[in-house]
Amino acid sequence: MPGFEIFGEEEKQQIMEVLDTGVLFRYEFGAQRKGVYKVLEFEKKFAAYCGTSFGQAVTSGTAALKVALAALGVGPGDEVITQGFTFVATWEAILDIGAIPVFTEVDKTLNMDPLDLEKKITEKTRCIVPVHMLGAQARIREIVAIAKGHGIPVLEDTAQAAGGRIDGQHLGTFGACGTFSFDAVKTMTTGEGGMIITASEELWRTMSEYHDHGHDHVVNPGGRGGEGRRFIGSNYRMMELQGAIGIAQLAKLDSMIAAQKKTKAALKEAASAIPGVSFREIIDEAGDSATFFCFFLESREQCQRVNRVLTENKAGAINFGENTWHFYPRWEHMLAGATVARSGWPFCEPDGRRRVVYDPELLPVSAELINRTLVYPIPVKMAEERLEEMRTALSRAAQI
Numbered sequence: 001m002p003g004f005e006i007f008g009e010e011e012k013q014q015i016m017e018v019l020d021t022g023v024l025f026r027y028e029f030g031a032q033r034k035g036v037y038k039v040l041e042f043e044k045k046f047a048a049y050c051g052t053s054f055g056q057a058v059t060s061g062t063a064a065l066k067v068a069l070a071a072l073g074v075g076p077g078d079e080v081i082t083q084g085f086t087f088v089a090t091w092e093a094i095l096d097i098g099a100i101p102v103f104t105e106v107d108k109t110l111n112m113d114p115l116d117l118e119k120k121i122t123e124k125t126r127c128i129v130p131v132h133m134l135g136a137q138a139r140i141r142e143i144v145a146i147a148k149g150h151g152i153p154v155l156e157d158t159a160q161a162a163g164g165r166i167d168g169q170h171l172g173t174f175g176a177c178g179t180f181s182f183d184a185v186k187t188m189t190t191g192e193g194g195m196i197i198t199a200s201e202e203l204w205r206t207m208s209e210y211h212d213h214g215h216d217h218v219v220n221p222g223g224r225g226g227e228g229r230r231f232i233g234s235n236y237r238m239m240e241l242q243g244a245i246g247i248a249q250l251a252k253l254d255s256m257i258a259a260q261k262k263t264k265a266a267l268k269e270a271a272s273a274i275p276g277v278s279f280r281e282i283i284d285e286a287g288d289s290a291t292f293f294c295f296f297l298e299s300r301e302q303c304q305r306v307n308r309v310l311t312e313n314k315a316g317a318i319n320f321g322e323n324t325w326h327f328y329p330r331w332e333h334m335l336a337g338a339t340v341a342r343s344g345w346p347f348c349e350p351d352g353r354r355r356v357v358y359d360p361e362l363l364p365v366s367a368e369l370i371n372r373t374l375v376y377p378i379p380v381k382m383a384e385e386r387l388e389e390m391r392t393a394l395s396r397a398a399q400i
């Protein structure tokens with residue numbers, strides 16, 4: 001799962017190249033930096049790796065979502081559709097830029113159900129944000145086709161699936177743009193950091209300016225600060241040290257995925273013996289980033305029974321029905337409209353009227369499925385003894 005497991009000489013070497021120049025800022029300092037532009041190099045390499053044209057590095061995966069939504073023109077008065085099984089960051093970003101998140105069910109891919117998406121599109125829908133959760137593909141082709149039919153852009157939240165593909169095409173390149181996170185627990189990590197990729201130069205240019213106070217990054221007579229601004233921006237700049245680590249981690253991404261695939265296959269084989277077990281639908285096994293292994297039991301009750309045995313045998317799995325960060329009915333602060341803003345924004349208008357009220361029972365299909373799902377994060381490195389311990393736990397769970 002996280003790239004910090006394989007931190008090594010490559011990362012150190014990259015960091016030293018930055019420290020040797022003493023320039024931590026990604027722009028300017030032309031004379032001192034001796035041609036070292038790590039963030040720029042990381043953007044180019046990441047976009048090329050994904051088979052697309054432009055990369056925009058930012059401070060986090062959450063910032064990537066915000067910058068992408070802003071560049072797509074989304075704001076107050078708009079609705080953005082995403083799925084009810086995702087990390088809180090996806091809908092935090094939507095609320096932060098002033099739009100209202102609308103949630104869909106997930107299906108057996110554990111990602112956005114395209115049939116439910118159709119039902120939730122309204123005349124206010126300005127963007128669709130499917131998430132490639134837990135390392136595996138959403139039904140992105142169907143989702144993009146539906147969105148095209150309505151003239152709505154698709155932003156793929158690819159935070160958990162860097163390196164994932166469908167028929168060789170990288171996740172994050174199917175829609176208008178794709179966002180990534182390199183936080184401390186993501187497959188490739190820069191400690192904190194994010195990236196947006198796109199094939200559209202115009203969209204990239206807007207993101208580039210927006211993420212840096214409106215600076216246009218074009219050499220101009222006045223130097224940095226001498227240019228005009230097309231619009232108000234903000235600051236989501238990545239620093240050189242993160243870019244340097246990103247370059248080293250990116251070079252290891254495919255080998256991390258290959259290692260995860262082997263471990264995942266071994267666990268799947270062991271779990272197959274559990275009566276009534278079935279597996280998450282993976283659209284393209286070859287393109288799975290194998291960051292997580294998810295399996296379904298027949299009922300919530302069986303799921304709890306199996307997980308009790310797994311836990312007793314030192315191999316307890318995650319049940320996202322109980323985890324409070326990734327599933328709609330567990331987001332008590334969102335359901336309650338809790339915010340630090342005195343006015344109640346973004347859940348209330350400045351005059352105190354509620355803008356949105358979420359029904360905890362909104363997603364019964366997802367709830368039924370998530371409550372009987374068990375999940376193992378897959379490490380990049382797994383000792384043979386640990387794998388054996390997990391296999392034994394799974395075979396004990398198969399005997400109850």
Ligand SMILES: *Cc1c(COP(=O)(O)O)cnc(C)c1O
Nearest residue numbers: 060061062087089159160181183
């Ligand atoms: C991690 C994550 C994010 C946010 O990334 P940060 O870099 O932690 O801000 C967004 N969406 C999903 C699905 C994530 O898992």
